[in-house]
Amino acid sequence: MTSTDSAAPVSVTDSAYDVFARACPSRGTLEHVTGRWGALTLGALHEGSFRFNELRRRVDGVSEKMLSQTLQALERDGLVHREAQPTNPPRVDYELTPLGHEVAGRLLALIEFVEGRMDDVLVARERYDAERGGR
Amino acid sequence: MTSTDSAAPVSVTDSAYDVFARACPSRGTLEHVTGRWGALTLGALHEGSFRFNELRRRVDGVSEKMLSQTLQALERDGLVHREAQPTNPPRVDYELTPLGHEVAGRLLALIEFVEGRMDDVLVARERYDAERGGR
DNA sequence: CGGGATCCGGCTTGATACTG
């Protein structure tokens, strides 16, 4: 809402990419999922249900604002379910929806695959840097 | 190289996230892969080998600079192979490495899954907006 | 505790122009 934004309630990482969102609607959701905090949040929630500040601890380095935005975006996309209890102090639990679990599963498959091949990547990087970085 | 950057030859989307790259090396590669242009580029290259400007056409909306940076990052990670021929005019072809194909495959699996469920997502979004966006 | 609103700095991006 800082500038020319007015219609969209939540954006997170879309504002500048409306063009693409229009051309390909899934792009927006994909950005939420694969984005930095989205991926980490899905990864955390894949292991169970957590409260806001529990998630903050698990998703290391995230600020309240970004976690809040990320959760809203994922909730809006139907990947995360938010359960608020009007107790005092308030208690809010977040968990993945069935769809969210499926998405998280595929995402984690990709992540784990890449992590499993990091040694190859590291070798490739060194070669690349040795050839071009030297000069 | 705009400011405090000096050691890393190529960054694309890392400069600000060094902290995380340090904590989890795969994070950087993941960002290259799942990032906006990275994903589109891998998707395009998954279908075959292409020249620079061919890719520019296929990856709609990408600027020369971003395509160049993206390709360099992916090449550095060992996911893309660059074949330059010293002819005149110069001809450079890009194609996925075997590792790149595996990664692209999993990425596309995720993307296609999300695209296949976009109707669910859209419904969820409308419900969400109806409840909270109304006011 | 759970989260919304605001301010602000810095990185990322996108045109443009130039080289080989």
Place this chain on the structure above:
DNA sequence: CAGTATCAAGCCGGATCCCG
């Protein structure tokens, strides 16, 4: 054609304050 250098602008993301 295949890129690189420069420049300006814009968005992301963090810190802070505040409310329920």
